[in-house]
Every structure is written in C-alpha cells, then in structure tokens.
Amino acid sequence: MSAANAAPITATDSLTQALKANIIPNQEYLLQGSVLDSAVEVLLHRLRGLCDNVDAGPETFDDQEVCFSLRDPNQQAAPLMLRVRKALDARDMPFQLRYIGQPDLGDKNRPTVVRSSLDIACSGMLIEFLNELGCRIEFEYSVKGYMFRKGRMKITVAKVFKISQSAMPPEPISQSYLVELSVLAPTGQDAIAEDMRAFADQLRPLVQLDKIDYKRLGHMPS
Amino acid sequence: MQREEKxxxxxxxxxxxxxxxLKTAIQALITKLETEYETINWPTFLDNYAILSGHLTGLSKILQAEIAPQLRSLVVLPLQLGCKRDEQLAQMTEGRVPACTHDLVPDLLRTKPEPQAEQRLQQFNHKASTLNYDTAQKQVAQFTKVVSHVWEIISKERENWEGESMRASGIQPTHNMADTHALVTAVGTGKGLRLGMPAIVPGVGGPGMGPRVPTPQMGPSSQTMPKAPSTIKTNIKAANQIHPYQR
Structure with a gap:
C-alpha cells in the first residue's frame, strides 16, 4: 500500500506508456485457407516437418466461441463485435475475450491481411458481465483441431462446427478444415508478413493460404 | 592534371x-536465335533479356555516378568527314564503320533525340498538360477497369487450366475455394451459424459456458438496449466516488 502511495502508477498509466512505446502486440497478420478432409493428414504431416512444437505430437485444441455484438442505442454506427472463447478440453483455463478490428487487405503488394486485435484473459463471469452491458449473442460455433508454432507464427488446422440444439453430434460447416496462419505483433512490424508469405508458399499446393475479405464474400451469392 | 587524365x-x-x-550478351542472344531456334527452351531464352537489362543497368549506373560529370564536360569535335575507307577506324569498330561519312556521323554523335521523336514527345506533353483533371481520372478509372477485367479472365482461365492439368496428372485436389470461403465467412460473420441462435440448451455448450448464458434475458434487443447505458453510467459514477478516498 505504501509503495502505491509513493509512486501512484495506475494501470492506465502503464498501459498508456506501453502503447506509446509500441510494445503491445495489437496487430494481427493473417492468412487463411482450407484443406479437404481427405487431405488433412498430408497437411498435418507436412506441418509436423516444418514446425517447432511437434516433439510430442501435434497440439490439439477444442474451443467454443461466442460472438457478441454491442449496438449503438441510436443504431448509427456498426455494432461492436466481441468474441468470447472457452477451451472445452481444458476447463481450468480462463475465458478469452477478443476484439477484432476491420481487416485491412491493402494492395496486392501487401502479403497478408492486417487487422487490429486485442486479447484478454477473463474469468467465467465474463458472459454475465457482457450481458449486463447490453451485449447480445450474434452467433456461436465450436472449433476443434490442431495448433502448430513456427517461430512467432501460429498455424491452426481446425474443423468448424455448428452448435447443435439437441444431443445430436455437432454438424460441421463444410467438408474441409479451416487453416489459418497468424502472427500477433506490435504496429509496424511488416517484415513478419513476408516470412508468413514464404511459409505459406511451402504449404502449396496442398493449401492455398490467401488474403480473404469475408466482408466482400458476405455479399456474394455463393 | 595527370591524375585527372588517369x-x-x-x-x-x-x-x-x-x-x-553488353555486346557479348547480345551476340550470344543472336547466335542462339539463329542456330538453336528449333530446340530452344523459350523461358530460358527470355532469361537472356534479364541479363541484357542487367548489363544496361550497370552501364547507366556508371554513367550516372559522380565520376561521370568529367566526361560531360568533354567535347567530341568532328574535324573532318570523308568517304575514304579508314583502316584504323574499321579495325576499331570490327568492320562496322569503315569511314567517317556524312550519313553516319549525325547518328553516332547524336546527343539529343531525333527531331521527329522530339516533336512527337512535345505533342504528347502538350496533350497531357491540357487534359482536364476529371477526364484524366475517368480515363484512368476506365483503363483500370479494363485491365482488371482482363486480369480476372486470365486468372480464371489459369485456375481452370491448373485444375485440369492437376486432374490429368492424377493428383487429387486438396483444397476447395468454396469451402475456404464458407469457413472464413462463417467464422468472420457467422453466416450459416445464426440459425436457432437464441435457444442455447445448457449442457450442450459445456457446463463452463452454457448455464452462464441467461437465455430468457436475451429477448429482443430493444428491451436490453435502454438498460445498458444506465449500467455503464452507474459504474462510472461509482468509480469516480471511490477515487478521492483512495488518494
């Protein structure tokens, strides 16, 4: 207590300082693709050859994600989207609250999508808190698959499931696995994007990792 | 003075x-074209152009470098023109220029573009400077549209072609663009995931998450809305009141 009186550094102060020093990894560099169920074993095999964390076999994960939206009472601005993720296979892990900004595709010279991303670990009270705040659930899904690491890069190969109403087994969205290659980095570290592109090239033609603008796809009659 | 000359x-x-x-590179190119035109591997042949352009860049780098101004201050003054064959000149140029004649000198010692070319350049410059900004923008946009359209056609064809060649060589495709788009849109915007959203059966989502989602409170958003700001306001007030006591 006395130490706090001597140097009244609040959490806000240290956060502002960290922001100024540009050490907060708040940018996500992202490439996305998919692989058919029939070829996923080949891809996993290749990733085991390329990645760092494969000594004890590939790391698995089984998460559930709920996407909340917080609408402006005046209905003017686009709703703010917040995502809550919970590990179903490791229940002692905290919930993850995540904000993802608008994806910026840039021109064709930019190797990856860049979007702002803020993650924070939360307790189980989170969902109640968000509800009290006026957030409402937009959609939810579960995602189950494998996670690989290569340096700062994270590669996930996962199946996306609809959450089913009854006791029926969850229904997969498609006959493919979603493949994502991402790096969280502070603003301006564009060099990592080149590394990602190089890594993505090594997975070709098995998977085609690309910049994908889901905002534009959403309007397409597919 | 001597140093300068050196x-x-x-x-x-x-x-x-x-x-x-540069000359040897061009010679090699021509020889190849003349002797191997039946068996030539065209992609490798195109690499020769890269070599040429490399040499050209090297040359222009030397000419642009700081040492070059000395050369610029030197003058080549043709003293005498003649039709007689000059053996020394012919030898120096490997037989290409046998004499310093009237029809060769203007080309060899030229420092400006040809009058015709210069005139055309001026015409273009004039045209560009008188062009209306909006018209120019429109034309650029139109051009971009055309180019992107062509690009689209080509890439589509290429995709088809690559798909066909893959099928022909017996390799099964390992990914599907439509699936990629479906997955990315689902995760990004919830497309295909929203059906039957409000009813979350506790237990399905897992004990950690399911029961905490208060389904009855979900309801229409208009009911939840007015409540939200008031909660925030009270929170802020409370925080303000707490602070003075702490410090």
Missing part, C-alpha cells in the same frame, strides 16, 4: 568493359 582513362575503360559485356 582517372578519366579508368572510367573510360570501365565503360568500355561494360559495353563489351
């Missing part, structure tokens, strides 16, 4: 070397 000689030598490199 320097000049060195530069000239360097330029000469570069030009010779």
């Amino acid at each position: 320097q000049q000689e060195a530069i000239l030598q360097a330029i000469l070397n570069r030009v010779n490199d």
